[in-house]
Amino acid sequence: MTPSHRHLFLPRTPGPRVVEFPCPSCGRPMDAGFLVAESYISGVKWMQEKTKLALGGDPIQKPDAWGNVYIAGLRCTGCRLVTVRY
Numbered sequence: 001m002t003p004s005h006r007h008l009f010l011p012r013t014p015g016p017r018v019v020e021f022p023c024p025s026c027g028r029p030m031d032a033g034f035l036v037a038e039s040y041i042s043g044v045k046w047m048q049e050k051t052k053l054a055l056g057g058d059p060i061q062k063p064d065a066w067g068n069v070y071i072a073g074l075r076c077t078g079c080r081l082v083t084v085r086y
């Protein structure tokens, strides 16, 4: 996790690396990391419904020069739940 993303989910005080958000489903600590997708054109976007060729939607995150999209998020492996911040 890069320093620029640490503040999104981790407390600013020094000490053990503790995620400040428990899983909303089971309450256990969530792992901080990145949801990564590959997209060379429009990046990641939000859609309420699937569309033909995935046209439309609200942009969430643009891809980098290598076509990878990184979105900071939290994961609970027990519930198979991922939450992301954009």
Ligand SMILES: [Zn+2]
Pocket (backbone or CB within 6 Å): 023, 024, 025, 026, 027, 028, 076, 077, 078, 079, 080, 081
């Ligand atoms: Zn959970």
